[in-house]
Amino acid sequence: MTALKLENVNKSFGSVHVLKDINLTVEDGEFVVFVGPSGCGKSTLLRVIAGLEDATSGTVAIGGDVVNAVPPAKRGIAMVFQSYALYPHLSVKDNMGLGLKQEGKSNAVVDERVSKASAMLDLDNYLTRRPAELSGGQRQRVAIGRAIVRDPKLFLFDEPLSNLDAALRMNTRVEIAALHRTLSASMIYVTHDQIEAMTLADKIVVLRDGRVEQVGSPMELYNNPANQFVAGFLGSPSMNFLSQSVTGLENGTTLGIRPEHLRFDANGQISGQVTHVERLGGDTNLLVKTDADEVLTVRLFGQDPTEVGDDVRLSYENANAFFFDQNGQRALPRAA
Amino acid sequence: MSSTRRTSGTTIAAHAILITYTLIALFPVFVILINSFKSRKAIFREPLALPNAETFSMIGYETVFNQGDFFQYFQNSMIVTVVSLTLILLFGAMAAFALAEYRFKGNTLMGLYLALGIMIPIRIGTVAILEMMVSTGLVNTLTALILVYTAQGLPLAVFILSEFMKGVSDDLKNAGRIDGLSEYKIFFRLVLPLVRPAMATVAVFNMIPIWNDLWFPLILAPAEEVKTLTLGSQVFIGQFVTDWNAVLSALSMAILPVMILYVIFSRQLIRGITSGAVK
Ligand SMILES: Nc1ncnc2c1ncn2[C@@H]1O[C@H](COP(=O)(O)OP(=O)(O)OP(=O)(O)O)[C@@H](O)[C@H]1O
Numbered sequence: 001m002t003a004l005k006l007e008n009v010n011k012s013f014g015s016v017h018v019l020k021d022i023n024l025t026v027e028d029g030e031f032v033v034f035v036g037p038s039g040c041g042k043s044t045l046l047r048v049i050a051g052l053e054d055a056t057s058g059t060v061a062i063g064g065d066v067v068n069a070v071p072p073a074k075r076g077i078a079m080v081f082q083s084y085a086l087y088p089h090l091s092v093k094d095n096m097g098l099g100l101k102q103e104g105k106s107n108a109v110v111d112e113r114v115s116k117a118s119a120m121l122d123l124d125n126y127l128t129r130r131p132a133e134l135s136g137g138q139r140q141r142v143a144i145g146r147a148i149v150r151d152p153k154l155f156l157f158d159e160p161l162s163n164l165d166a167a168l169r170m171n172t173r174v175e176i177a178a179l180h181r182t183l184s185a186s187m188i189y190v191t192h193d194q195i196e197a198m199t200l201a202d203k204i205v206v207l208r209d210g211r212v213e214q215v216g217s218p219m220e221l222y223n224n225p226a227n228q229f230v231a232g233f234l235g236s237p238s239m240n241f242l243s244q245s246v247t248g249l250e251n252g253t254t255l256g257i258r259p260e261h262l263r264f265d266a267n268g269q270i271s272g273q274v275t276h277v278e279r280l281g282g283d284t285n286l287l288v289k290t291d292a293d294e295v296l297t298v299r300l301f302g303q304d305p306t307e308v309g310d311d312v313r314l315s316y317e318n319a320n321a322f323f324f325d326q327n328g329q330r331a332l333p334r335a336a
Numbered sequence: 337m338s339s340t341r342r343t344s345g346t347t348i349a350a351h352a353i354l355i356t357y358t359l360i361a362l363f364p365v366f367v368i369l370i371n372s373f374k375s376r377k378a379i380f381r382e383p384l385a386l387p388n389a390e391t392f393s394m395i396g397y398e399t400v401f402n403q404g405d406f407f408q409y410f411q412n413s414m415i416v417t418v419v420s421l422t423l424i425l426l427f428g429a430m431a432a433f434a435l436a437e438y439r440f441k442g443n444t445l446m447g448l449y450l451a452l453g454i455m456i457p458i459r460i461g462t463v464a465i466l467e468m469m470v471s472t473g474l475v476n477t478l479t480a481l482i483l484v485y486t487a488q489g490l491p492l493a494v495f496i497l498s499e500f501m502k503g504v505s506d507d508l509k510n511a512g513r514i515d516g517l518s519e520y521k522i523f524f525r526l527v528l529p530l531v532r533p534a535m536a537t538v539a540v541f542n543m544i545p546i547w548n549d550l551w552f553p554l555i556l557a558p559a560e561e562v563k564t565l566t567l568g569s570q571v572f573i574g575q576f577v578t579d580w581n582a583v584l585s586a587l588s589m590a591i592l593p594v595m596i597l598y599v600i601f602s603r604q605l606i607r608g609i610t611s612g613a614v615k
């Protein structure tokens with residue numbers, strides 16, 4: 001069964017066309033991540049799925065039923081917001097239980113589900129507190145708990161980790177992955193952090209300007225991006241794009257090469273000068289200005305003695321090179 | 337060490353300024369209070385002296401209680417003020433919520449139209465209002481006053497409250513929608529508690545002018561049984577003689593209820609401000 005099916009979904013705010021012909025399927029139990037630059041319509045798409053905005057045209061089906069005219073509370077979804085959005089005047093327990101109470105569930109059922117969720121999220125000691133008395137990480141767990149308690153067909157997360165610090169973000173990311181395994185529920189997760197996207201997703205949906213650019217598993221997108229945008233968006237540091245520094249490129253064609261696929265080679269195709277060095281301990285990132293005045297990033301594993309100002313020659317293997325035409329679409333490599 | 341001393345220095349300075357201001361602001365009230373307990377002669381001989389055994393007199397209060405139905409006036413003023421405030425807050429908040437929350441055709445225009453009332457004094461329309469009240473038979477009723485004061489207070493209430501409601505997080509309202517709260521519950525249970533400080537501000541801003549108004553009671557409801565306190569006190573101010581004892585006593589008593597209402601609202605105000613930060 002499919003958890004979610006979107007067909008030709010469009011959304012306009014007045015004259016602003018935000019979502020353009022979105023078609024998408026989420027299978028049962030799948031973890032789908034929406035990524036894309038700021039303002040590309042990720043949150044809007046999520047809100048259309050949740051029913052907080054009406055689609056201008058197209059159909060939204062959740063669990064096989066078309067829900068275009070169904071209010072959010074009856075769609076069988078639960079949503080976790082970036083700003084937590086906990087009810088400030090209710091205790092943690094009431095925050096988690098409110099949705100069930102509104103559905104008319106008995107107190108016994110509410111209590112049982114809340115205590116199950118709070119045990120899962122380590123919130124047992126905080127049930128009587130108000131949200132303002134919790135740390136950011138705890139608030140986020142309450143928000144997740146509020147979603148779990150409703151036992152939804154589909155979880156929606158809108159950048160749930162972006163207000164947390166790096167360490168906590170990592171922990172919560174692992175927790176969410178574990179949660180997905182335990183509940184085996186379908187989840188849609190919005191982020192613009194590509195590490196979250198790569199680590200959590202079964203399927204990534206890359207959006208740009210309200211259009212789906214590419215859909216696929218993280219490694220599919222990484223190894224086989226459909227266009228220059230997707231290639232540049234996934235991977236950190238991001239892919240280098242060269243149009244002048246290598247010989248033999250057709251006019252207008254761009255060569256893409258990931259930073260980790262470049263290495264020092266006295267007979268390399270590219271020559272240039274190091275302009276900046278970042279030493280991360282495990283990795284070393286070099287910024288190199290090529291003779292044709294293009295800047296590229298080189299990622300070396302381990303520590304490296306190269307200094308700013310050194311002249312270097314770099315090479316790559318043709319198997320690792322991507323080619324893009326004038327419109328940024330993938331082009332076949334020219335037989336060299 | 338030096339920094340703590342400097343802060344305590346600024347604290348003292350701040351308090352000195354605030355205390356001076358308080359004294360200046362309270363001085364007229366103080367003068368009214370002490371003189372309301374003095375005989376007429378003493379009021380004119382030494383207006384600033386405290387009442388003593390010789391000058392103490394309750395004559396002002398006696399006059400007030402014997403002449404006219406003071407309690408009736410009091411009750412009228414109370415009813416008009418409380419009901420008007422309730423209506424202003426309820427309808428103002430509901431209109432503000434609609435303007436802040438829903439996208440519909442003419443939203444901005446409607447907001448501007450409602451805000452226009454802030455700039456046009458309602459008294460310009462007195463004649464028309466009087467004609468309307470006459471033809472609906474509402475002259476000499478408290479309802480007439482309540483309607484006029486509600487109309488007078490709504491524009492500013494809508495304006496202030498809609499600005500505040502725009503500041504309430506969308507996510508919170510959406511979380512409520514997903515949890516199945518109706519729009520009414522979202523309004524009453526989520527949004528209103530969060531804009532309580534603004535509600536208190538609107539209440540305080542509207543309360544004093546309504547309580548003190550002389551114009552509309554004089555024109556719309558001058559009959560004995562619907563007179564408000566301010567209008568009722570006018571009997572002591574004559575063209576040739578003014579009964580100062582009675583006027584001062586009436587004024588002293590008129591301060592009380594407004595003060596009580598103010599204390600209620602200002603406590604709401606403080607609770608509203610701190611509930612987010614501390615609790
Ligand atoms: N209520 C609205 N009225 C008009 N335009 C809107 C409205 N909500 C969103 N937009 C526009 O829709 C576009 C997409 O917004 P959206 O919030 O979906 O972006 P996003 O991908 O979630 O970005 P971010 O990563 O910054 O959260 C933006 O250009 C925004 O200006």
Ligand SMILES: [Mg+2]
Nearest residue numbers: 042043044158
């Ligand atoms: Mg967003």
